[in-house]
Amino acid sequence: MHFLRIGALLGGLLVVAGCSTLTPVDPQAPAPIAQATPVGASEAAADAAASRAAAPVPAPAPSPQRIDPLASLPAPTGRPPQTNAPVASLWDRIRGGFAMPPLASPLVAEKERFYLQRPDYLQRMFTRGSRYLFHIVEEIEKRGMPTELALLPFVESAMNPVALSHAQAAGLWQFIPSTGRAYNLQQDWWVDNRRDVVKSTDAALDYLQKIYAMHGNDWFLALASYNWGEGAVARAVRHNQARGLPTGYLSLKMPAETRHYVPKLMALKNILMRADELGVALPALPNRPYFVTIEKTRPIDLKLAAQFAGMSVDEFVALNPAHNRPVIAASRNNEIKLPADRIDAFMAAVERHGHANRAFATWQPHTLQPGETLDGLAQRGGIAVAELRDANDLRPGQRILPGTRILAPQRAVEDETRVERFEGPRVYELVERPAAYHRVKRRETLASIARRYGTTIANLKAWNALVKGVHAGMNLLVRPASAQTLLTTEDGDRRVVRSRSDEPRIMHAVLRREQAASEPQEQAAPAAAQPSRRARPAARHAGAQKQSAARTTAAAKKTRASASSDDAASVPSKRPAKRANKRT
DSSP: OBOOOOOEETTTTEEEEEEEOOOOOOTTOOOOSSOSSOOOOOHHHHHHHHTTOOOOOOOOOOOOOOOOGGGOOOOOSSSOOOOSOOOSBHHHHHHHTOOOOOOOOHHHHHHHHHHHTOHHHHHHHHHHHTTTHHHHHHHHHHTTOOGGGGGHHHHHHTTOTTOBOTTOOBTTTTBOHHHHHHTTOOBSSSBBTTSOHHHHHHHHHHHHHHHHHHTTSOHHHHHHHHHHOHHHHHHHHHHHHHTTOOOSGGGSOOOHHHHHHHHHHHHHHHHHHTHHHHTOOOOOOBSSOOEEEEEESSOEEHHHHHHHTTOOHHHHHHHOTTBOSSEEOTTTOOEEEEEGGGHHHHHHHHHHHHHTTOOSOOEEEEEOOTTOOHHHHHHHHTSOHHHHHHHTTOOTTOEEOTTOEEEEEOSSOSOGGGGGGOOSOBEEEEEEEOOEEEEOOTTOOHHHHHHHHTOOHHHHHHHHTOSSOOOTTOEEEEEOEEEEEEEEOTTSOEEEEEEEEEOTHHHHHHHHHHHHHHHHHHHHGGGOSSOOTTHHHHHHHHHHHHHHHHHHHHHHHHHHHHHTSGGGOOOOOSSOHHHHHHHO
């Protein structure tokens, strides 16, 4: 990466740190044609997805950078660094660095036809790549690697830095999480540097150099390892060696995706070499950088940074896809990238904003207070509630409770650095479940129903006030309505912190006690047709018990009927359970 120190703004807020190329792409860009891990997607499906890629991009503006020759890295085994005079077109520079031998496989011609039959897709992919390729080629040439590798992101992700496979491989170079961490690509709530073009390119080239040396300086085996895994390729080589078979790329037994992987790269190389002959109109690609990297020492709202650069938020995010949040925290990732022709306007806007003593980071930690809602918080911040939810990874429909700590825009900011200490949301939510019922079928028993719903016979009896068993056609309560308070911590740990089931156990216990108390009195009454005066109070008491039992039975039925409705799920009581029992 070339470095140029232009100077600090506003006491070290921002420093211009480097220039390279980057492609702003559509956040809804296509899935990759091939992954760093096998995903099995068809080429036709990849093409259909790629047809929804970003719109054509403007030609890059001249960069104000000066090249620092001390930034070059030692060249590994392979093609020596380019020493010829500069060329006007980056396409010519790429062609001049091709160094891999031809691949004698009919699959190469098949992949050429695949791409040539989809000229719109090919054009969009090349247009996106025109903003990335200068930086990639620069880094490849510093290391003395063949420039065919600059075409690898076309195969991996269709040059889409926000591409994500079902195997969770992300970015231009499609790093899976574990490999990304192994190559120091930070992945957390704030950033995912697998999508950072500069950092992911450095990591990819480091990895390619490693597996190139591992396989005896064979680029085809190195590329197979990048797609299939270095261990898998090494085992396939040993398998052939043990049987006296050739160990080259074309001789190994491998998955279909890996078998087609290198031919795709060779097909793109051949198309680029013969673009005029094949009628492929390559987009104009000057041999100069496209973007400038800015170092900063304080946080800044992403939307404000886009405004300073005279860009839409979508354009800015496309250039800075590693940032996950609406505020860029300097302690998490202190770099942003801007088109080279926007840097002067950006610096002037920053200076004006600073002189006006206005906040650069209005998104700050906020704890939701009782009576406060996400809708009200979003309205005060001048944003849509969907934007607030998205900023904090909150799902639509979540019942967020007071005590939740999130990021939210604030009108008055006393300490902008508070956002640097924010690790992630701490979310309390209410999760309600309605009651569930089961209609008893013939030959079903309480035991079989209890096993089916993961409960006990005792629970079924208590919930349904059962004295005997069940019979066919009975509507049985098998899961009472419940409400739980869940806590999701900053590190993503999720646990229940409060739980209450709307179980009519107390009501049924009262019912059973009333029934037990009334049964002896009901049996004794017929024995004396004319009860004595001493017996009359007992009879009146028995009648009162029967009326009380009837009222309690009616109340229990009403409770079950209410629990059957979706609206019966209750909010947890703020009173202790013992006091609730006593009150009942």
